Amino acid sequence: MFIRDLSSISPQYTYNNKIFENEIKFYSGNRYLAIEPDYKNMIPLSLLRRMGKAVRMGIGAGLPLIKKHPGLGGIIIGTANGGLEDCIKFLNQIISYNEGSLTPTNFVQSTPNSVAGHLALMSNNTKYNTTHVHKGLAFESSLLDAKLLFEQDEVKSLLVGNVEEISDYNYNIDYLAGLFKEKEVDSKSLLNSNTKGTVCGEGSAMFVLESSPANSLAEIKDIDQICFPTESEIIEKTKHFLDRNNLTESDIDALVLGLNGDNRTGFWYNNLNKKLFKNHGVFTFKNLIGEYTTASAFAIWLSAHIIQGYKIPEEAVYKKPQSEINNILIYNHYEGSQHGFILMCKS
Amino acid sequence: MEALITTLKKEIIEVLNLEEMEIEDIETDAPLFVEGLGLDSIDALELIVLLEKKYGLKIETAEEGKKILFSVRTMAEFIKGNK
Secondary structure: OOOEEEEEOOOOOOOOOOOHHHOOOOOOOOOOOOOOOOOHHHOOOHHHOOOOOOHHHHHHHHHHHHHHOOOOOOEEOOOOOOOOOHHHHHHHHHHHHOOOOOOOOOHHOOOHHHHHHHHHHHHHHOOEEEEEEOOHHHHHHHHHHHHHHOOOOOOOOOEEEEOOOOOOHHHHHHOOOEEEOOOOOOOOOOHHEEOOOOOOOEEEEEEEEEEOOOOOOOOEEEEEEEEEOOOOHHHHHHHHHOOOOOHHHOOOOOEEEOOOOOOOOOOHHHHHHHHHOOOOEEEEEEHHHOOOOOHHHHHHHHHHHHHHHHOHHHHHHEEOOOOOEEEEEEEEEOOEEEEEEEEEEEE | HHHHHHHHOOOOOHHHHOOOOOOOHHOOOOEEEOOOOEHHHHHHHHHHHHHHHHHOOOOOHHHHHHHHOOHHHEEEEEEEEHH
């Protein structure tokens, strides 16, 4: 499947592509908050005032693409948590209102499929509409769904994307569970912090995918995933993944790795890099946008621009590639338990 | 009464997320629904919950609701009359 168009709202200046003009936002602390565009020109105020951040970002990234590419064959969204802030608000209302009268707004806005639903309603798209919620593999599952639809020739084009938001409530729970850094680390030194925990991010990346390579920006050639593997299984899985695409390690020009500065789980990336791709170029992205369950969508957004030859900010270059980049392997995992592989190629 | 009207306007802005509006933008006697603020049925539910939660008042019938939720003044009169 081929990327025809794309858009991203993230903690960096990605919505307007200023990130490629060396406009980088540096963060200190654990929360990398999305830089949101002015939604007033695209979302009616009567709808906007009810939308939580996740829904807003999803609509902001996705709706302009749908309008630009009318007649899409469906909408597929990957999100582990959806509108988490509104979800917790609704649960708290049940308690504070003593299970009495409740308003539907927070509930309606908080369901994970609210983003895909809003996009469909706002664009009158009555075709395939699905949301995948498989935590750290929610976005990979969305891509797999899209790939199967294209392979079965059921659609010619789709909007596929992700959305995730930082919620105060969830941040605090995850912090107590040890997910995030205890000592403040700035984004410049995140990947070398060598302490446990990472930083929290959010955002939405949306892609118009088509079965035809015409006018495409890059190809998403294959996707694979594995849960709770051993270190040797990751190596075997990677080899098998390349092999089934008639590629070897030497055909890969660069890796895009989900390194997030957590010294408890960084070894997964380092092992793969050392054992199979020792002399390859490496790009990172979580030092720009933080960690979240569907961050691999941003990795695709970045990879499509790498393949297109954009000037990639040095903060994303972990090890400079030696050759022109035609094939990229994205490897990302969430908390060391859910691992995803995405193969991207020049179309 | 005027103090209650001002408080009610603040609460309406808060519960309906009317972030663009100030208290002065809401006319006390203007209709809240369709015209005036242009609120809809989901907003009506929010206002019903506001009356229940903040003032302990229940609207019993749809007909009664139409009259009470007509404007900020009719809401304030309902609150004052039932305190």
